[in-house]
Amino acid sequence: MARRHLSPDEAALWTALTRSVRPIRPHGRVMPALPTQPVAVTPKTGLTPPLRQTPTPAPVAVRTPAAVLDTGWEKRIRGGTISPDMSIDLHGHSLSAAHVRLNQAIASALARDARVLLVVTGKPPKNAADGASRRGAIRGEIGHWIETSPYADRIASVRVAHPRHGGDGALYLVLRRKK
Template identity: 70%
Template sequence: MARRRLSPDEQALWSALTRSVRPIRPGQRQPPAPLPTTPDSSVPVSAAPAIKSPPRTQAMPPPRVPAAVLDSGWERRIRSGAIIPDMSIDLHGHSLAAAHGRLDQAIAAALARDARVLLVVTGKPRAAPASGASRRGAIRAEIGHWLDVSPHADRIASVRIAHPRHGGDGALYLILRRKK
């Protein structure tokens, strides 16, 4: 598959991003390639309007992203349905705002209890779009975003679809990290 060329704006964004990344092994860093110039002048593409980020007063650690794969013991227990949720919450019948609030409260309560597995019943995901379809699956569609912006996002180790005995596609396991 042929790759498309980046537009000047995309190139400026990419170069800004690559300048902000700290290499894992600093000794192996390659010097950046010279930036291409625009066709009608000798001004580099990076001279395009830069995106200003707010000044950082303190280096913040990157947010912890839920793991795609857990260790083999967790994986086996999830696959076989042997996992037992410490707590559960059912978000059926709630508005999006109410469901979001209840989810945050449930995560806070689970963390306060040192729970490791929270079962979140969201309802089945949205089916193929049909004419006149209502907002079926709206909570399920939003839950990923809610977990990303949650004040407890750094304490979520993984998010997995529940075993059929716990709701299958209509429920999720939130695997929570232990206290530090």
């Protein structure tokens, strides 16, 4: 199928539309700002020039948890020799209560200069009704909670815990040091 080029009217409409779109997650990919150009008013379409918007400052780069830490941390996590400074048990709580408790625990760990927070979410059910393994409700939401937490930039890594600390039913939150 051959590509059709936009008419000047369609291009003006498209430009006006793209300027009005705001990202759901502002810390995601950053698109360069488009230069603002007035849209021509034509009797045919009745378009009016869009209001000029003041340029928004470039978003600050948000640090995200790393998939892999340095060799020392990796050996300690795999070998189970890591010792959590604090722990919190979320299973058995409602989703809203677990979310609040998680944020409180992260704030408390940061206030105490803890490096590793053990978060017990509970293991996924072994016998799912549909035959497939399903994640528990808290385990299914915890990634989103951590990502949108006010402390997200203070979390260096999120890892599945060693079996001695709960295995699939728990996570290590490795916290960044204070600056």
